[in-house]
Amino acid sequence: MCLAIPAKIIEIKDSMATVDIAGNTREVGIVLTPEARPGDFVLIHAGFSIQLIDEKEAQETLALFEEWADKEFGPEGVDD
Amino acid sequence: MIKLLNRVQKERAQGLLVEIEKAAQAIGRSLVLMEVCGTHTVAIAQSGIRDLLPANIRLLSGPGCPVCVTDTADLDDVINLAERPEVIIATYGDLIRVPGSVSTLQEKRSQGANVQVVYSALDALQLAERNPDSEVVMVGIGFETTAPTTAVVLEQAQQKDLRNFSVFSLHKVVPPALRALLTDPEVRLDAFINPGHVCTILGMEPFYFVSEEFHRPCVIAGFEPSDILEAILMILNQHRSGNWKVEIQYRRAVRPEGNQVAKTYLERFFQPVSARWRGLGVIPDSGLALKPEFAAWDTEQKLAGVRTTAATDSGKRKKGPPCLCGPILKGQKQPGDCPSFGQACTPLRPVGPCMVSTEGACAAYYRFGVGRK
Numbered sequence: 277m278c279l280a281i282p283a284k285i286i287e288i289k290d291s292m293a294t295v296d297i298a299g300n301t302r303e304v305g306i307v308l309t310p311e312a313r314p315g316d317f318v319l320i321h322a323g324f325s326i327q328l329i330d331e332k333e334a335q336e337t338l339a340l341f342e343e344w345a346d347k348e349f350g351p352e353g354v355d356d
Numbered sequence: 357m358i359k360l361l362n363r364v365q366k367e368r369a370q371g372l373l374v375e376i377e378k379a380a381q382a383i384g385r386s387l388v389l390m391e392v393c394g395t396h397t398v399a400i401a402q403s404g405i406r407d408l409l410p411a412n413i414r415l416l417s418g419p420g421c422p423v424c425v426t427d428t429a430d431l432d433d434v435i436n437l438a439e440r441p442e443v444i445i446a447t448y449g450d451l452i453r454v455p456g457s458v459s460t461l462q463e464k465r466s467q468g469a470n471v472q473v474v475y476s477a478l479d480a481l482q483l484a485e486r487n488p489d490s491e492v493v494m495v496g497i498g499f500e501t502t503a504p505t506t507a508v509v510l511e512q513a514q515q516k517d518l519r520n521f522s523v524f525s526l527h528k529v530v531p532p533a534l535r536a537l538l539t540d541p542e543v544r545l546d547a548f549i550n551p552g553h554v555c556t557i558l559g560m561e562p563f564y565f566v567s568e569e570f571h572r573p574c575v576i577a578g579f580e581p582s583d584i585l586e587a588i589l590m591i592l593n594q595h596r597s598g599n600w601k602v603e604i605q606y607r608r609a610v611r612p613e614g615n616q617v618a619k620t621y622l623e624r625f626f627q628p629v630s631a632r633w634r635g636l637g638v639i640p641d642s643g644l645a646l647k648p649e650f651a652a653w654d655t656e657q658k659l660a661g662v663r664t665t666a667a668t669d670s671g672k673r674k675k676g677p678p679c680l681c682g683p684i685l686k687g688q689k690q691p692g693d694c695p696s697f698g699q700a701c702t703p704l705r706p707v708g709p710c711m712v713s714t715e716g717a718c719a720a721y722y723r724f725g726v727g728r729k
Contacts, residue, residue, distance in 0.1 A: 278420070278501040278553040279395050279715075280609075291512075305478055307508045308618045319556065319609055322448075322498070323476020324505045327556045327615060333608040337580070 280321040282334035285314050295320065365582050372585040373408055379592035380410035388414045388544055389591060390537070390687055392530065393551030394421035394715025395579055401720040403581035413588070416687035417717035419533050419636060420551055422498045423450040424685060424709040424716045427632040430526050431456045434495055436664050437524070437655070438469040444487060445471045446480035447495040450713040453706060455676070477509040477523075484513075484521035493655050496525040496644075501553045503527040503644055504618035507625040510646070513653050524655035524662070525646055528631055530554050531562045532642035536633075538570045543686055547573040547591040549584065552606040557622075559614025560602045567600035578606035625650060634709065635685035677701065679708035684717055691718040692727030 283295035283304070293306040297320065305324040312318055317334035318325035380387075391397055397417045400406060406415050419425045435456045438445045445461065452461040452471060465471040470490070474480050477494055484492035496506045506523055513521045530551060537543050548566060555563075555576040566574040573594035577587035587605040594600055604610050622644070631643025651657035677700035683689040691697050691710070701707035703719050710716035721727055 278393055278422075278499060278551055280501070280553045280556070291508075305476070305505065305508055308504055308615060308621070310617060319553070321553060322502050322505045323478050324508065326501065326504070326553070326618065327609055327611075329608055 278321070280319040280326060282317055282329060282337050283320045283325070284334070285312055285316050285318060285325075287314055288312070293325065295325070365580065368582045369585055372582060372589055376413070376585065376589050376592060377410050379589060379596060380413050383412070383592060383595050386412040386414065387546040387592070387595060388416060388687075389547045389549060389588065390416045390418040390545050391549040391577075391584075392418040392420040392534065393549075393554070394424070394713065394717075394720075395553070396420070396549060396551070396577065396584065397717050398715055398720045399579050399581065400584060401724040401726050403584075404724075405581060405584055406726065409588070413592070415549075416545070416690075417684070417720075418537070418548075418687055419633060419685040420499075420530075421685075421710070421713050421715040421717070422502070422528065423448075423454060423713040424681060425528065425533075425633045425635065426451070426454070426497060426526055426709065427634050428457050429632065432458075433662055433664060434493075434524060434526075435459055435461055435464055437493055437659070437662060438464045438471055440491075440659075442489075442491050443470070443659075444483060444490045444492045445469070445495060446474045446483055446492055447471065448475075448497055449473045450709075450715075451495060451497060453712045454709045455707065455712075477506050481509050481512060481518070481521060484518055485516075488520060490520060491659070492521050493659075494521070494523045496523045496527045499528055499530050499551070499554050500557045500618075500622065501551075503529075503626065504557060504615075504621045507621035510625050510650060510653055511621075514650070519652065522653050522655040522658050523646060525626070525644055526631075527626070527644040528633065528642055529628070529644060530558075531565070532639050533633060533636060534563070534566060534574075536636050536639045536642075537686065538566070538572070540636075540686065542688060545572070545687065546595070547575070549587050549591070550574050550576040550602075552576060552578050552583075552609060555604070555606070555610045555614065557615050557618045559610070559619075560604065560612050561614075563602045567602055571600045573600055574602045576602070576604045576606050576610050578609065633685075635682035677707050681708035681710040681716075681718070684710055690727055691721040694718070698722055 626644035680694035
């Protein structure tokens with residue numbers, strides 16, 4: 277429930293932002309990170325950005341999430 | 357071998373495991389570490405970290421799943437509210453399947469109650485705007501990561517003068533729960549792996565008491581397997597040096613001072629109150645109630661008779677197979693110790709909240725085959 281996932285801000289309008297989360301766009305509240313600008317990466321939790329993060333680390337975390345999501349319905353993860 | 361890692365992370369994880377092994381040997385005695393966050397519980401179960409640690413390093417899952425720690429009496433109050441014809445309940449998903457003392461929100465919904473699952477408190481606000489003749493009650497569940505989002509939505513409700521929206525705040529805060537665990541004579545813990553995103557909001561300061569008063573390490577960790585291993589190594593290194601402190605492993609998302617904007621929202625809209633946690637009982641100043649000036653948006657102030665079940669024997673279900681969620685949330689029992697685990701209680705037919713929530717220890721252990729009989 278305290279899961280937060282990285283997203284890239286595409287556009288900001290008033291208190292809301294359009295963000296890209298691993299290729300999907302959605303609207304999130306931006307009030308908790310007033311310093312965020314289009315192009316920045318943020319962590320999204322419960323429909324709000326809660327923290328600005330570094331782009332490189334955001335990409336690494338997203339890659340891991342995709343890896344997890346791929347395995348979501350698989351046998352119990354992949355072991356080698 | 358550690359699961360679900362790419363090559364770079366795998367090499368890093370293997371290097372950390374070697375260091376952990378050396379540190380654990382040097383320490384010699386057994387250490388019990390608690391991961392406080394439900395998202396950590398899932399990551400640890402999924403990656404198989406528990407089985408890779410040296411024999412003298414034990415990981416316990418703590419009270420870090422907001423749905424799991426919600427008390428049965430509080431849930432009964434929500435379920436009773438759902439029965440009112442004018443009320444629309446807006447809640448995060450997992451809660452609707454958690455058994456109250458006699459029913460669930462899902463059961464009430466199948467009987468005609470209006471219960472809506474939302475992804476964000478913003479969705480609940482929109483629900484109120486679209487349904488002006490109904491009273492939308494947002495069930496405020498979650499820790500410091502989530503409570504600021506509720507506060508922002510309260511601000512918007514106030515600005516819009518939206519009068520058919522209120523928040524039933526069951527929000528809780530983490531530091532008093534850690535204090536309760538550290539002062540509980542039945543619980544033995546040597547360190548905390550601290551919840552990363554709670555600390556994104558809070559920063560380090562609220563956790564200084566763990567090292568200063570209780571002389572234990574407290575390391576704020578990220579959610580990738582190598583993050584968790586690095587946090588474990590940092591904890592072991594503190595035990596070796598005897599230099600107790602709060603440290604941040606999850607530097608990419610946690611600033612020492614936290615998120616000041618979010619903290620200001622918490623202070624503006626909420627005040628600390630005693631709250632009852634499943635398993636841990638009543639903990640002073642561990643709940644967040646709306647401040648009196650927001651009474652118009654506080655379900656408990658606005659609607660009469662909301663707190664109907666406060667006097668009942670809390671935490672006891674009136675029917676069904678045994679459930680050890682309480683002691684499991686304190687780290688006193690493991691999911692596999694429960695006679696219902698994987699038998700009468702499975703994710704499809706959960707008996708208790710720790711099996712309902714995907715972040716619950718029972719659900720995570722079941723799904724990834726930890727301690728299954």
